[in-house]
Amino acid sequence: MQSNKLSRFIVYAVLIYFAVYYLLPLYVMLTTSVKTMDEIRGGNLLSFPMHITFAAWSKAWGSACTGVECTGLAPFFWNSVRMVIPAVAISTTLGAINGYILSKWKFPGSELVFALLMYGLYIPFQVLLLPMATTEGWLGIASSTTGLVFVHVVCGIASTTLFFRNFYVGIPDELINAARLDGAGFWRIFWRIVLPMSIPILMVTLIWQFTQIWNDFLFGLVFSAGGSQPITVGLNNLANTSTTVKEYNVDMAAAIIAALPTIFVYVAAGKYFVRGLAAGAVKG
Structure with a gap:
């Protein structure tokens, strides 16, 4: 004892x-x-x-802008909010649909498509910078929030598809086949049967994508300019501002402000993240 x-x-x-x-x-x-x-x-x-x-917090958050230069994180923070919400929603939706198709509605060549998507996970982001910049130029969305959303959606499809596909493999095929026999089509099965069962993996994907997109610095630095820069770029600009005195308290307050959304997401939904992984996010 x-x-x-x-x-x-x-x-x-x-x-x-x-x-x-x-x-x-x-x-x-x-x-x-x-x-x-x-x-x-x-x-x-x-x-x-x-x-x-809390004077340092006030200075770190400040929202004064002169031309294309902003002091404080407020403008950059809201740029990131405008970027992360549609990017997470679109990439998660596309990943869910792709995973559903590749696991339950297989077609000739579906395994090759899945293999190519998985290959995309191993391509360094630095390799994508030039072709992605060229594509954004063709589409007319370069140096804008829309362009950042586009980049994160494209780069997030492979990982979200992997999560959902591996989760959906665990759903019995008999359930899908029974729904087909009852006359349910592709979308009805997805919305009425498959998606309601996907809450655990949906939370995993939302947390994963939110964290990756909010904390991204490379794409934010390369594909944004002026009023479209995200908070990671704003934090870097604030920390590297040339002043006579280095204000460590302002830098620390700014770093915490930049991290608060991801901390909140993990605190609010962390248990669902672990539950989703245990339910099959890394199986397959």
């Missing part, structure tokens, strides 16, 4: 240690963001702020 208690104590002690160690950078960011620069210069990195101020 004593041995079991000791083992449990050791396990919890180790877990708490690693949790504190993992969260230490977040603590430093939070405390630094609410300190004054005088306190940052004269204090200890791990010390708790003596006088809490």
